Amino acid sequence: MTSFAVVAEGLRKRYGDADALDGFDLTVPEGTVYGLLGPNGAGKTTAVRILTTLLRPDEGRAVVAGFDVVTQPDRVRHAIGLAGQQPTVDEILTGRENLEMWGRLRHLGAAAARRRAGELLERFGLAEAAGKRVRHYSGGMRRRLDLAAAFVLAPRVLFLDEPTTGLDPRNRNEVWQTVRGLAEAGSTVLMTTQYLFEADRLAHRIAVVDAGRVIAEDTPERLKSAVGGDHVDLVLRHAADLAEAARVLAGAAGAEPVADHDTRRLTVPVRDRIGALTRIMRELQERGVEVEDVTLRRPTLDEVFLSITGANSTNGTNGVTAVTGEGTAA
Amino acid sequence: MTALPLTPALPRTRRERLRWTLADGWTIARSNLVHWTRNPAAVLNALLYPIVMVLLFGYVFGSAMNVAGGGDYREFLMPGMYAQSMTMGVMTTMIIIATGSARGVTDRFRSMPISQAAVVLGRSFADMVNSVLELAVLLACGLVVGWGWHRGAGAALAAVGLLLLLRFALIWVGIYVGLALTPESASAAWMPLLPITMLADTFVSPALMPGWMRVIAEWNPLSATVAACRELFGNPGWGGDSWAAQHALWLAIGWPALITLVFLPLSARRYRRLNR
CATH class of the missing domain: 3.30.70 (Alpha-Beta Plaits)
Incomplete structure (x- = not known):
């Protein structure tokens, strides 16, 4: 068994005239929580879509859970879970019915799907709301149900695309706790985020993505100290x-x-x-x-970008202008 | 890495794969059908709409209509109403497909080891169940306003079969178009659709239309189904001496077959190309 859950080499994807990915390389060790950090339009979602077999790369190759995403898509799909930017839960069904449906679609059989739905509802803190229709759920509850749906088979690699976008702080904390729990249960988690503090809280390693490629890769600690650690702001x-x-x-x-x-x-x-x-x-x-x-x-994403792109001027300032004005207060 | 609790093996044989596809299709169809049972307002709406149309056309416009060869206008009208309602059913398919794509449901299915055939199978099964219900209500409504079948139950069932065949063929159009549309534009599709259902022998005889319009109306796939149904139900038709009008029964099978033949592979291709 390889010790890497995800290996991507030289991924390239063009849309019209623009490169969404431009030589994207990534290596995610098994059993880690890995953060893809970057501004809107950096290529994070495109990368996740290629790694989850939803998109075909124009160039390059990627191996997820030991299988090639282009030539063995079914094997990859069998080994992964995906929770996209918006919850795909069915609002008209109850939480329990949603999970039973996903369980049956994962071929657990009716009885096992029911049992698994019960376990997941318990584990994701949704047991009390199990019989309620999802349309009455809060934003955080929907996200957690969506994560649970991606976790029906305890996937070897779990992809989370901006799991907390649009959530209030309380709901965001709930989702963070859930993600930590998933990682402790043995899954590798690859998550994208626009927020340094989120990657900092959750990820063992972070890849900073800008203009379709990884421009820095390290532990949160070292990335932050590259920026100079935390900041003091003073108003006189x-x-x-x-x-x-x-x-x-x-x-x-x-x-x-x-x-x-x-x-x-x-x-x-x-x-x-x-x-x-x-x-x-x-x-x-x-x-x-x-x-x-x-x-x-904590340093903002802008400051991380400034320090990385400042040290590596070939990458220009696109990423910086793209992130300014995105309130990333910790 | 800890041991994972549940990992059913991927199917290896063709038979296992077929079993998965059918099981998945049923799971998806069932959740689609549950939507109906949970949303009585929408059901009532969908069923009331054709009833209102029957009353509107049967009594408001109908009082000013004369059937070309003589006969009761409502007897003439009802097969047109049935076919129109089957055609408008394509809206349901289109909206659900477009919404699924926009909300990421399609992507979630595609990120799972489910055959896309299962997704489509479930979708079309649910749509057909809806259409059968809708048609049943309309038929009952027809009986109330004085419509009936006069050539025996066998011929009547054949007519119902032709109506459902048209609906089935349009599922593939709905999937093909729905995959390319936003939910908003899919909901607006009734605008081009409604005239198409009327530019046929649905409500009036094409013989009364201006020349070019008459040709379109005569060759409209809907006209074939409507004319064939009138024949099989034993309702008054408008006759017509064009080739299309003379061979309505064959065209009522041929058109849906052709539509399916064209749009089924097209929609399968569009599904596959979602990864571009």
Whole structure:
């Protein structure tokens, strides 16, 4: 048995004049939660559609669970589960009926499908709503039911395309917990997301995707430290204090802060989160610099892109402009 | 990797594969049929609509109509109503197929080891069950307004068979077109569809239409089914001396066969090409 759940080499897919994928390479070790991180239009969904046999690549090859996606699509389909960007659950059926239907379509037989539906409802926290029609479910419940449907056969590789898009924080937490549980049960999970903090919470490894290819691949820890770790955001009461405060920040963080005069804001990456924050606040107080607001936050996707594409200028700035304005607050 | 709890083996033999296909088709058909039982408003709507049309055409317009060869207009009308309702049924297929694609249901099916034939089989079975019910209501409605069959139960059943054959052929048109449409545009398809069902011998004799329109109406596949049904039910027809009118019975079999022959492979191809 190979130790890789997914191997993709040089995948290419064109739509008209645009390359959705342009030499996409990926290696996902078995038993991991793997995050594909990138802005809208980076090619994440196209990659997932090729890996789940829904699309045929123009070039390149991909092996999922040991089977070629082009020449052995049925074997791949047998080994995977897919939960797309929108839940495909049937609103008119109840949660239990949905899962029984998917169970029968997975050829469990009526009795086993019923039993499996019961187990999944229990495990995904839907037991109480089992008899209710899905149209009365909340967004989070639908997602969880959709995940359960993808999990009927405990797939070896589970593909989740933006599993939390459009969910409120509470529902998002529920889905995160569910995904963790699935990984603990032994599935490899490949998920796409636009949010660094989501990939950070869930994934063992992250591939950063931009313009149809993987531009960086590492653990969340190392990716974040490449950006300089977490950031301190500071808003001053008086713009006149900006220069002095910037000196304090530079001294405490060991990095040059970015200043914005109009909003009286200073931003600096910090490695020692609490230590640096405490030192900054103390020194500012000693110097009589008034602070209006302070936050300690994770780097945004924009900052990750800036740092990667900044170090690797051949990839241009497309990805950066594409992600600005996407509120990715942690 | 922990042991996975359930992994039924993929079918190896042709027989196993056929068994899977039939079982999957039934599963999909059943969930489609459950939709009907859960949505009484939609069912009532679907069944009331043809009744309203019968009343509208039978009594409002019908009072001003004369059947060319003499005879009761409502006897003339009903086979047209049956065929129109079978034709409009293609809307159901189209909307469900378009909605399935838009909502990712089609993709989920395609990401599973299910034969696409099963998906289509389930879809067409459910559509046919719906159509049989709809036709049954319409036939009952016809009996109430004074329509009847006069050439025995065998001929009447043959006519019903021809109507369902037309509906069956149109399933493939519905799938082919539905795969290319958004749900919104699929719902708007009644606009081109309605005139097509009227540009036939459904409500009036093509003999009364201007020349070019008359040719279209005579060769409309719907006209063949309607004329053949009138003949088999023993209802008054408009006669007609064109080749198409003289050979209605054969055309009522030939047209649906041709439509199926063209659109079944086309829709299968469009399904396969979804991976492009």
